Amino acid sequence: MVTECSHLLVFAAWDTYTAERINKIFDLVNEQRGFKNEGWENYRQSLLSTYPQRDAELNFNHAAKQAYIGFGMAIAAAAIEGVDCTPMEGFDAAALDQILNLKAKGLRSAVLLPLGYRASEGDWLANLKKVRNSREDFITEIN
Numbered sequence: 001m002v003t004e005c006s007h008l009l010v011f012a013a014w015d016t017y018t019a020e021r022i023n024k025i026f027d028l029v030n031e032q033r034g035f036k037n038e039g040w041e042n043y044r045q046s047l048l049s050t051y052p053q054r055d056a057e058l059n060f061n062h063a064a065k066q067a068y069i070g071f072g073m074a075i076a077a078a079a080i081e082g083v084d085c086t087p088m089e090g091f092d093a094a095a096l097d098q099i100l101n102l103k104a105k106g107l108r109s110a111v112l113l114p115l116g117y118r119a120s121e122g123d124w125l126a127n128l129k130k131v132r133n134s135r136e137d138f139i140t141e142i143n
Contacts, residue, residue, distance in 0.1 A: 002088070002114055004116070004119075005115055005116040006115060006117070008112060008113070008114050009074055009113040009115065010096065010100065011067040011070060011109070011111045011112070011113065012097075012100075012102055012107040012109050013060060013063035013066060013067040013110050014059070014060070014063045014106055015056060015059075015063075015103070016052075016054075016056035016059040016106075017059045017062075017063070019048055021106070022048055022051065022052070026040070026041075026044045060108055063110075064108075064111075067110045067111065071110075071113060074113055075087070075113065078113075078115055083115050083116070083117065084117055085113050085114060086113075086114060087112075088113070088114060089111055089112075091109075091112055093109045096109045096112075097109050
């Protein structure tokens with residue numbers, strides 16, 4: 001699949017949170033908005049007092065979940081444009097990170113999204129019935 005898609009999006013996340021990374025984002029927001037907000041600056045201090053001291057793997061897991069927000073938007077955009085895609089985990093992240101030199105950028109790959117147009121011929125799965133959990137097994141409604 002990865003070798004056959006026309007495009008491959010690699011969603012990566014910070015390998016950990018540092019004071020420099022947090023400050024860079026907050027400074028960018030302040031610069032773009034043209035002002036500082038007391039509540040926003042209090043939030044910055046809250047993050048600075050918490051995240052940089054945490055275990056790097058815990059921080060990466062949190063950052064990876066943030067990357068999934070963009071990932072979800074990319075899947076929705078592909079669907080709107082009629083482009084086939086499928087989420088991919090279970091890849092050799094260490095090897096991919098090395099190929100893309102992500103470590104040097106302070107990043108680690110989190111999830112892949114191959115994009116392209118389906119080639120039905122030769123795809124034994126293409127015409128099989130889609131099997132999904134029932135709505136009742138998948139969704140819990142609270143009234």
